[in-house]
Amino acid sequence: MERQGRAFVRPDNPTLILSLGMVGEGVSAKLEGQHEELVRLGAIERRGGLAFAELDADLRQALKAAQELMAYGQLVGQRDVLERQRPRLDVVVIASLTEPLVRQHLQHRLGKLHSLLLHHMGAIFDRFRHGHDRNLTVIPVLASGYVPRDPDGPAVEHALKSLLDWVEAIPKADFANAEPGAAAEFEYAGGTVELALDLVRGKEELVAEILDEQGHKVRQLKLGLQVPGKVQIRWDGLFRSGKKAPTGRYTVRFRPRLQSSDYDGYIDQ
Numbered sequence: 258m259e260r261q262g263r264a265f266v267r268p269d270n271p272t273l274i275l276s277l278g279m280v281g282e283g284v285s286a287k288l289e290g291q292h293e294e295l296v297r298l299g300a301i302e303r304r305g306g307l308a309f310a311e312l313d314a315d316l317r318q319a320l321k322a323a324q325e326l327m328a329y330g331q332l333v334g335q336r337d338v339l340e341r342q343r344p345r346l347d348v349v350v351i352a353s354l355t356e357p358l359v360r361q362h363l364q365h366r367l368g369k370l371h372s373l374l375l376h377h378m379g380a381i382f383d384r385f386r387h388g389h390d391r392n393l394t395v396i397p398v399l400a401s402g403y404v405p406r407d408p409d410g411p412a413v414e415h416a417l418k419s420l421l422d423w424v425e426a427i428p429k430a431d432f433a434n435a436e437p438g439a440a441a442e443f444e445y446a447g448g449t450v451e452l453a454l455d456l457v458r459g460k461e462e463l464v465a466e467i468l469d470e471q472g473h474k475v476r477q478l479k480l481g482l483q484v485p486g487k488v489q490i491r492w493d494g495l496f497r498s499g500k501k502a503p504t505g506r507y508t509v510r511f512r513p514r515l516q517s518s519d520y521d522g523y524i525d526q
Contacts, residue, residue: 270306271326272347275319275370277312277363280353280400285309312350312366316373323348323374345392348374353400355409360416363397364423371395375458376485440510445494445502452490452509456483465490468508475502 276285289309295301310322327346350367352359374393401417404410439454456463463483467476475496480488490509494502 270345270347272307272349273319273323273326274307274309275312275348275350276309277350277352277366278356278359280356281351281359282311284351312352312370314362314366316366316370319348319370320373320377324378327378346374346394348393348395350395350397352397353402354413354416355400355402355407357409357412360412363399363416364420367395367397368423440508442506442508444505445507446504447494449491449493452492453487454490454509454511456485456488456511458485463488464512466510466512467492467502468510469502470506472508475507 274285274288276282292301292307292309306326308322308326310318312319323346348370350363350370352363354360354363371393397420399417401413402410404413407413439456441452441454443450443452452465454465463480465478465480465488466474467478469475476492477497478490478492480490488511492509496502
């Protein structure tokens, strides 16, 4: 009789489940217990892409769990892997708006969580190649009770409306053309120059642009994947056409690589 191989269940994306308040903790604990039981039965692998933590005030648990779940320390150094396949993380936040603690802290902690994950793990989340594609998704799963009969119904309704208004007000950034913002002027005296700019958030396909005194782009330098920190930029003093740049004042700035169909902004020299 042929022995069949064991079938494992794996989620499509690594998923981090965060809890806030008593209801959230109870639901999260039940889910974690069921997950451990499935692991024990051999239905799923222990490293099955699922982790649990509390949405506490400083969010250290959440950040640590996200980094471990994504194997961030190893992944950030594998540029070829990041180029071939986009890593993604789904964050599910479980809470009940019937609890005053949740109504008081949920919105602030959601915003802080999003910023914290992008700040510390932006090198793998902050990607521009596919425009509006998202690699980090935060999904609140909220209980509200039966508002008309709940003594706290008006407070629950107000908290939910406030949260929805806050989400709606988040700027719909055009990631395909977003400017990282870092720029610096420098005096060019000839030859090859070494420049440096501070990068606040990691970029998948970072590009440095050289602008002349009139603000015309004369050279574009592809820097690839870069993590936050000081980024070294080497310019050989040549324009895009291969012509040597005259001495004078220039500006270097960061910009994500544009789509091939976009106007590249060059002024031919």
